[in-house]
Amino acid sequence: MSGRFITFEGGEGTGKSTQVRMLAEALGEAGVECVLTREPGGAPGAEEIRRLLVEGHVERWDGLTEVLLHYAARHEHLLETVRPALESGIWVVSDRFADSTLAYQGYGHRVNREEIRRIHRLVVGDFAPDLTLVLDLPIDKGLARAGGRGGAEDRYERMGDDFHERLRQGFLDIARRDPERCTVIDASADVKTVAETVRQIVADRLQVSLK
Ligand code: TMP
Numbered sequence: 001m002s003g004r005f006i007t008f009e010g011g012e013g014t015g016k017s018t019q020v021r022m023l024a025e026a027l028g029e030a031g032v033e034c035v036l037t038r039e040p041g042g043a044p045g046a047e048e049i050r051r052l053l054v055e056g057h058v059e060r061w062d063g064l065t066e067v068l069l070h071y072a073a074r075h076e077h078l079l080e081t082v083r084p085a086l087e088s089g090i091w092v093v094s095d096r097f098a099d100s101t102l103a104y105q106g107y108g109h110r111v112n113r114e115e116i117r118r119i120h121r122l123v124v125g126d127f128a129p130d131l132t133l134v135l136d137l138p139i140d141k142g143l144a145r146a147g148g149r150g151g152a153e154d155r156y157e158r159m160g161d162d163f164h165e166r167l168r169q170g171f172l173d174i175a176r177r178d179p180e181r182c183t184v185i186d187a188s189a190d191v192k193t194v195a196e197t198v199r200q201i202v203a204d205r206l207q208v209s210l211k
Helices: 016-029 044-054 063-087 098-108 113-123 139-147 161-177 191-206
Strands: 005-010 034-038 091-095 131-136 182-186
Touching: 005 016, 005 098, 005 161, 016 034, 016 091, 016 131, 016 191, 034 063, 044 063, 063 091, 063 098, 063 113, 098 113, 098 161, 131 161, 131 191, 139 161, 161 182, 182 191
Parallel strands: 005 091, 005 131, 034 091, 131 182
Antiparallel strands: none
16 A cells, blocks of 8 residues: 655746645545655654755755655654655645756756766655656746745755756656656746646556546
């Protein structure tokens, strides 16, 4: 008995959090027990590490330090939240997972991607999501949406346009290389249309009946 693990990925302001919530509701209505979680975060220690990453000065960390902090948070998240849920048959829907490190720190900050893969193998091993939905949006639209939200968690939003364009292309590249796991969704459509597309893909790929 094992639950399914679904991750949402994408750049700033692509609407992931809303879509994660809407999918969790649809799964709940279909009688599928699921937990909604996020990275960085999703467990008490991981939420503490999150603050170090998403607040403060843009240049406060070296790229490799960021990778290590994200993977430290991920280790806690897997240990405390993701694996226990899946092992008891509960589905997990996560707002971001490891593709974000490859996209943001690897493609964005240009940390050596082979080094990131080595750390990934150490912390995550062969474990992988059953399905990853990459929400894709031109960076100007995404940053305008994200900027409108305000708040203190804007460290990554304040990084330059080149950084955001590199990580957008990074997510598309990751999805192209792993089509069995990843599907790219055009996030420029309205919220309901994107949610409907998400439900169809989840229903098709994971054999669950969703309204
Ligand atoms: P959020 O705004 O989607 O909650 O994510 C927090 C920020 O952390 C977001 O700007 C992307 C960034 N991030 C990384 O740079 N690397 C990672 O591995 C993860 C999970 C998030």
